[in-house]
Amino acid sequence: MNIKSLLAFILLITTTLSFSQNGRLLKQKKEQVKSIKVAYITNELNLTPDEATKFWPLYNEFEEKQNQIRREKLKAHLNRIDDTDFDNLSEKEATTLLAQMESSEDELHLLRKKFVANLKNVLPATKILKLKKAEDGFNKKLLQQIREKRGR
Structure with missing residues (x-):
């Protein structure tokens, strides 16, 4: 799964779960999704x-670091975009913001490369490839369930 798709998925899940009125329910839902x-x-x-x-x-360490980067950096960039009137944004400001976003994306990519390198000491290459497919499959099924619940 590419970084943009994963980011969109995480933002979708976060947004969906954030509508919960009870913080404890939100935490339970996150734990339930994680267990599944x-x-x-x-x-x-x-x-x-x-x-x-x-x-x-x-895997848990990788996911935590990945989520931290998304929370702290990418979300901050996206918030700046939301708060910015693009018509009043200078080319220099836009270029700076793009460079910061690219840097965060690069950081996520390097994190993934390091994770895969570490996995090579634990799993055969075939299972590392299956991991990618399993993550994509899980995310697809989760999105499908969310869409079905919204459609009810």
Whole structure:
């Protein structure tokens, strides 16, 4: 999944979950989604107990760092865009904002490369490829469920 699609997905999930009026309910929903995702990925990758023991700490750390970058940097950039009247934005300001956004995207890309490099010590290449497919499949199913609930 490319970074833009993943960002859009995370923003969609965050937005959807943020409409919850109860903070505790929101936390429970996030934990529920995370539990389902863990089960889904574990099943799709057919992880052995030894692989799972080594894989999940790496994956959880990667996801936390990825979410942190999105929360702190990309969201800040998007908020600046929302707050900016584009007609009054100078070319220099726009160029600076674009450079900052590209830098954040590069940081996410480097994080992913480091994660994959670390996974090579834990999983065979075939399972690393399956991870990408499993993440995409999970995200697709989750979006489908959200759309179905909105359509009701």
